[in-house]
Amino acid sequence: MVTASVAPVVAELEQRFHVTWERTDRLFALVAGDAMLDRPIPLRHPLIFYVGHLSAFAWNHVCRGVLGGPSLDARLDEIFDRGIDPDVDDPTRCHPHPAVPDEWPELGEVLAYRDRVRAEILSSMQDIVIAPSTTVMAVNARALVMALEHEQMHQETLLYIVQQLPAERKVRPRPPAVYPEWDALRTRPIAIPGGTATLGADFGKLDFGWDNEFPSVTVTVPEFVIDSTPVTNAEFLQFVAAGGYGRRELWDEADWTWKERTGLRHPTFWTLRDGVWRYRTVLDELRFGTARDWPVYVSLAEARVFARWRGGRLPTEAEFHRAAYGTPGGAERSFPWGDEAPRPEHGNFHFAYWRRSRSARIPRARAPGACTSSSATAGNGPRPRSRRFPASTRTSRPTRATPPTSSTASTTC
Numbered sequence: 001m002v003t004a005s006v007a008p009v010v011a012e013l014e015q016r017f018h019v020t021w022e023r024t025d026r027l028f029a030l031v032a033g034d035a036m037l038d039r040p041i042p043l044r045h046p047l048i049f050y051v052g053h054l055s056a057f058a059w060n061h062v063c064r065g066v067l068g069g070p071s072l073d074a075r076l077d078e079i080f081d082r083g084i085d086p087d088v089d090d091p092t093r094c095h096p097h098p099a100v101p102d103e104w105p106e107l108g109e110v111l112a113y114r115d116r117v118r119a120e121i122l123s124s125m126q127d128i129v130i131a132p133s134t135t136v137m138a139v140n141a142r143a144l145v146m147a148l149e150h151e152q153m154h155q156e157t158l159l160y161i162v163q164q165l166p167a168e169r170k171v172r173p174r175p176p177a178v179y180p181e182w183d184a185l186r187t188r189p190i191a192i193p194g195g196t197a198t199l200g201a202d203f204g205k206l207d208f209g210w211d212n213e214f215p216s217v218t219v220t221v222p223e224f225v226i227d228s229t230p231v232t233n234a235e236f237l238q239f240v241a242a243g244g245y246g247r248r249e250l251w252d253e254a255d256w257t258w259k260e261r262t263g264l265r266h267p268t269f270w271t272l273r274d275g276v277w278r279y280r281t282v283l284d285e286l287r288f289g290t291a292r293d294w295p296v297y298v299s300l301a302e303a304r305v306f307a308r309w310r311g312g313r314l315p316t317e318a319e320f321h322r323a324a325y326g327t328p329g330g331a332e333r334s335f336p337w338g339d340e341a342p343r344p345e346h347g348n349f350h351f352a353y354w355r356r357s358r359s360a361r362i363p364r365a366r367a368p369g370a371c372t373s374s375s376a377t378a379g380n381g382p383r384p385r386s387r388r389f390p391a392s393t394r395t396s397r398p399t400r401a402t403p404p405t406s407s408t409a410s411t412t413c
C-alpha cells in the first residue's frame, strides 16, 4: 500500500518510468528480430546487450544498491551490468567491462528479465522513496532518477546506433514517419554581448546529476558573433564539394589521422549513388533535397574543420550557453524559450519526427533574442554541461562562432 504522504512522488515516478520504457520499446521495435546480434558500430556491443543493460543497470543500482536486495539473476545482472565504453581520448581503448559472453542469451530470456526488473521497480517504488538515507543514492530516491536518466541517455545513443543499421535489418513503425517540408530558414549573424554563463549545477539543487556536472561554474564570456541557425546539410555539401575532406591543411593532426583511419569522405549518413547524394534517416533513405535544410549530423572533427573552412570556429560551451539560454537583460533561462517545462510546441521531443529538426520551425522554440537551438530527436530537460568540453572561451576577440552540429561521440556505455 502506498502511504498518502509519498503517494504523489510515487505516482510521478511511476509515470516517468512508464513514459521512458514506452520510448525504449519503440526504439527496439525498429530492430528486426534476427538483427539483435548485429553490431552497427563495432566498438559497441550487439543490440541485444542494450535490451538487458537498461534493466540490469536499474536493478543493480536501485533494488540491489539502495534496497540491498539479492541478485535477480546473477548471470544476467553481471553480463548486462556495463557496456563497452570507449576512452574518449583514445577510442581504440575501452574502460573495464564484464567479459563478453561466448553466446548472448536468447531474446525471449532477456525480455523476461527486463519485465521482471520493471515489475520489481514498480512494486518497490515506495520502499525506494522512503528508504533510509544511508547512502547518497538513497536520498530523495536519487537512484531512481539516475535509472531514468541512464535509460534516456541510452535512447539517444541507440538512435544513432539504429540509424547505422541497414534498412533491411529494421522494421518501420506504424504509422510511418513523416518528413514535413518547411521553407528554409535564412541564417544571420547575431552579436552576443559579453556577459556571464552558468555552467554545471550545484549538487543540492538537482534531483540527480552526473558527477562531472558538479559544481556550478560562472564563466565570463567576451562578446562574440554566432550564426542564428545550425549548419545545414546543404551548407555542409559546399564544404564536401570544395574537397574539404582532402585538404590536409584544414585539419588538426588528430582529426586528420582519425578521418584517414575511418576512410570518411563525407558525413556518415550521406550516400553517393550514381553521382546523386541521398540522406539516411533512422528509418529511411531520402533524396538529399528533402534533408537539405536539416541540421547536418557529423562528428566533432568534421564540425571543427567545417567551421575553420568557413572562416569561423565552433563556439565554446559557455558561448553556446549565452546564445541559447541568455536574455538581452543578462538573466539566464532554463530553456531557450524560457522557464516553462517542455511541451510539444517547444521542440522535437519523444521521436516525434524520427530525425533532427530545426527547432525554430517549431512554435515557441526560439531562444529569446539569440540563436535557435538544435534539437535532438529525443529530448529531455535541460542538462548541466559536461566538463569534457571547454568551459572557457578560446579567444577573447569578437569572432564568428558556428553553432555546434550534432556529434556521434558519446561516453555512455
Ligand SMILES: [Fe+2]
Pocket (backbone or CB within 6 Å): 053, 057, 083, 150, 154, 412, 413
Ligand atoms: Fe549504460
